[in-house]
Amino acid sequence: MADAPPDELRASLYCADVTVTMDGPHGPVTVLDRVSCEFTARRTAVVGLNGSGKSTFLRLFNALVTPVSGVVRTGSVDPVAFPRDARRQVGFVFTDPASQILMPTPLEDIELSLRRGVKDRVERTERAMAWLRRMGLEARAHHSVFDLSGGERQLVALAAVLAVEPRVLVLDEPTTLLDLRNRLRLRELLDSLPQQQLVSTHDLDLAATAEHVAVVHDSRIIDQGPPERMLPLYRAWCASGFPGEAGA
Ligand SMILES: Nc1ncnc2c1ncn2[C@@H]1O[C@H](COP(=O)(O)OP(=O)(O)O)[C@@H](O)[C@H]1O
Ligand SMILES: [Mg+2]
Numbered sequence: 001m002a003d004a005p006p007d008e009l010r011a012s013l014y015c016a017d018v019t020v021t022m023d024g025p026h027g028p029v030t031v032l033d034r035v036s037c038e039f040t041a042r043r044t045a046v047v048g049l050n051g052s053g054k055s056t057f058l059r060l061f062n063a064l065v066t067p068v069s070g071v072v073r074t075g076s077v078d079p080v081a082f083p084r085d086a087r088r089q090v091g092f093v094f095t096d097p098a099s100q101i102l103m104p105t106p107l108e109d110i111e112l113s114l115r116r117g118v119k120d121r122v123e124r125t126e127r128a129m130a131w132l133r134r135m136g137l138e139a140r141a142h143h144s145v146f147d148l149s150g151g152e153r154q155l156v157a158l159a160a161v162l163a164v165e166p167r168v169l170v171l172d173e174p175t176t177l178l179d180l181r182n183r184l185r186l187r188e189l190l191d192s193l194p195q196q197q198l199v200s201t202h203d204l205d206l207a208a209t210a211e212h213v214a215v216v217h218d219s220r221i222i223d224q225g226p227p228e229r230m231l232p233l234y235r236a237w238c239a240s241g242f243p244g245e246a247g248a
Helices: 054-060 083-089 106-114 121-134 150-162 180-192 227-240
Strands: 013-024 027-039 043-047 069-074 090-093 168-172 196-200 212-217 220-225
Touching: 013 054, 027 054, 027 069, 027 212, 027 220, 043 054, 043 227, 054 168, 054 196, 083 090, 090 150, 106 121, 106 150, 121 150, 150 180, 212 227, 220 227
Parallel strands: 043 196, 043 212, 090 168, 168 196
Antiparallel strands: 013 027, 013 069, 212 220
């Protein structure tokens, strides 16, 4: 893990009593139920079963989801009132890079990200190439994104997010579609970044590298703490039932 990020790259991810509902076939369904948190760790991992609410929780912080009640803050920004400001602070990396890569080639995709911040075309290309070099993808710059491997695509998506220099990275199961080699590569890259990171994952090796782990179950954060305590608990709950469940 790289050195702790400088203070200006830390923005606490805060929420208080947040409830989110979604439309289901029989009316609104509660997807997050009065969730509160304050994450300041360099890397916080969110673990939980499929459908527990992890993605919805992560999406709160850059205004991809709007709560029906409660307060959300990314640093000092209220993403509900100022979604654009929140998105400038928080870069969001989706599980499937295909949902995030918009352009036909890696170079063009990263250039598109840079368009707002870097007006000069030549400089934009140089910066985009520098990101591709950093990802080890220089030789792929002009290839069709459809010809890249899943791991390469995930790195392109991440580069496009990093290119705008967000203060915080939110990553939703970033290693789920990757083989072990690419998983390790992605982890090494995340370790080298200065940004604060909030990452949901089923990859408990990745979760073990976080300073803080939150367990989401049934629309709530049911426990949180250091990985040494939380991951054995989480494994036990997965095997024998979560607190309050029959058989637990
Ligand atoms: N846009 C949506 N409309 C209706 N239900 C949704 C929507 N998004 C998520 N849900 C439901 O909310 C619950 C939590 O989903 P999600 O946050 O994606 O969980 P996780 O990421 O832990 O798998 C699931 O039951 C899912 O079906
Ligand atoms: Mg999810």
